Amino acid sequence: MNTVSASASQNTVRPGQGRSLTEPWTLGPLTIPNRVVLAPLAGIGNWFVRLQARRHGAGLAVSEMVSSHAIYFGNDRTCTEMLRIHPDEHPVSVQLFGADPEIMAAAAERVATAGADLIDINMGCPVPKVCKTGAGAALLEDPDRAVAVARAAARGSGLPVTVKLRTGLRPGDGKGVAVARELAERGGVVGLSIHPRHASQRHAGKPDYALAAELVRELPVPVLLSGGLHTAERAREAFEQTGADAILLARGSLGNPWLFQQLVGLRDGDPTREEVVAEFNWVLDSAADHLGAERANRYLRKFYPWYIERLGGTRGQQAVLQAALQQTDTLEQARELFAAAGLGEGLATAA
Numbered sequence: 604m605n606t607v608s609a610s611a612s613q614n615t616v617r618p619g620q621g622r623s624l625t626e627p628w629t630l631g632p633l634t635i636p637n638r639v640v641l642a643p644l645a646g647i648g649n650w651f652v653r654l655q656a657r658r659h660g661a662g663l664a665v666s667e668m669v670s671s672h673a674i675y676f677g678n679d680r681t682c683t684e685m686l687r688i689h690p691d692e693h694p695v696s697v698q699l700f701g702a703d704p705e706i707m708a709a710a711a712e713r714v715a716t717a718g719a720d721l722i723d724i725n726m727g728c729p730v731p732k733v734c735k736t737g738a739g740a741a742l743l744e745d746p747d748r749a750v751a752v753a754r755a756a757a758r759g760s761g762l763p764v765t766v767k768l769r770t771g772l773r774p775g776d777g778k779g780v781a782v783a784r785e786l787a788e789r790g791g792v793v794g795l796s797i798h799p800r801h802a803s804q805r806h807a808g809k810p811d812y813a814l815a816a817e818l819v820r821e822l823p824v825p826v827l828l829s830g831g832l833h834t835a836e837r838a839r840e841a842f843e844q845t846g847a848d849a850i851l852l853a854r855g856s857l858g859n860p861w862l863f864q865q866l867v868g869l870r871d872g873d874p875t876r877e878e879v880v881a882e883f884n885w886v887l888d889s890a891a892d893h894l895g896a897e898r899a900n901r902y903l904r905k906f907y908p909w910y911i912e913r914l915g916g917t918r919g920q921q922a923v924l925q926a927a928l929q930q931t932d933t934l935e936q937a938r939e940l941f942a943a944a945g946l947g948e949g950l951a952t953a954a
């Protein structure tokens with residue numbers, strides 16, 4: 604499959620050549636309507652978070668990482684909940700992790716059957732539980748295995764494959780850069796997502812955009828940039844500075860799908876409180892659809908702080924609302940508390 608050179612030839616505009624985030628681009632055979640993408644987020648990027656990103660303008664959304672082993676061994680929750688794809692969220696990429704090519708091929712086939720348009724392989728996760736199995740960032744130590752895993756995913760699924768990786772394991776080791784080159788040359792990948800922090804940094808520290816820019820210039824496949832893109836201004840600057848083909852929004856998009864709108868030119872300002880309340884309710888409804896009301900209320904506890912932040916108010920007011928939401932027994936209680944705060948009552952009288 605010669606998708607590498609085909610896609611590179613259509614994405615060769617580089618830094619300073621005036622590209623816009625709103626322009627379509629290609630990843631192998633897929634045309635992506637704009638260059639703003641939801642990053643993979645473990646425990647978060649399920650179908651409704653991805654659908655939310657798409658509703659607000661993302662050109663593509665990537666799933667939370669899913670274990671190729673869990674799919675291969677038919678784990679029920681993995682195969683039903685984590686591989687659930689909503690009909691309105693296409694194009695969608697499902698991210699897999701694993702280090703065994705045969706298991707990856709079989710899991711990728713299942714992902715294709717579930718309806719994914721694209722597969723992304725995680726080669727950047729620094730979490731010991733993942734790395735000790737040889738997966739995630741551990742694959743940066745073994746370029747041949749990394750290539751075999753990527754090729755197996757393409758073979759098993761028949762889908763285009765991308766890889767998301769770090770620039771190294773430790774400061775200055777360059778291992779991620781070497782693996783990126785191998786994947787582009789021999790791995791058959793149609794694109795690479797570069798998070799230019801080394802794995803030992805986890806998610807802290809300044810991303811090395813200068814290094815990302817070098818990779819963008821050098822690699823023959825489209826590069827998606829990840830890391831530190833928390834506001835529209837920073838995301839636009841990094842897109843310009845690196846010449847990346849697309850940007851991946853991660854923590855900046857949590858509870859803030861309006862960031863997608865801002866970056867694709869659908870709005871300038873922040874959401875009104877009414878919009879935040881309406882979005883919160885949409886999230887509650889979607890989570891109930893996904894998990895049932897009881898599990899949804901527990902699952903959404905990590906989401907609540909993100910939406911509270913969007914309501915404004917003082918830190919004290921936000922803390923009171925946060926404490927109350929964390930103690931709710933039902934989604935309806937959470938809905939009422941948030942709506943009252945959103946209309947000014949909760950935040951005005953709290954603190």
Ligand SMILES: Cc1cc2nc3c(=O)[nH]c(=O)nc-3n(C[C@H](O)[C@H](O)[C@H](O)COP(=O)(O)O)c2cc1C
Nearest residue numbers: 642643644645667668767798829830831832853854
């Ligand atoms: C809670 C959380 C979960 C993440 N899960 C994944 C994941 O499943 N797969 C992956 O490749 N990266 C994952 N990442 C990394 C992000 O996709 C992104 O590369 C990183 O957060 C840097 O971007 P940011 O600084 O804009 O947040 C995760 C990050 C966070 C904060």
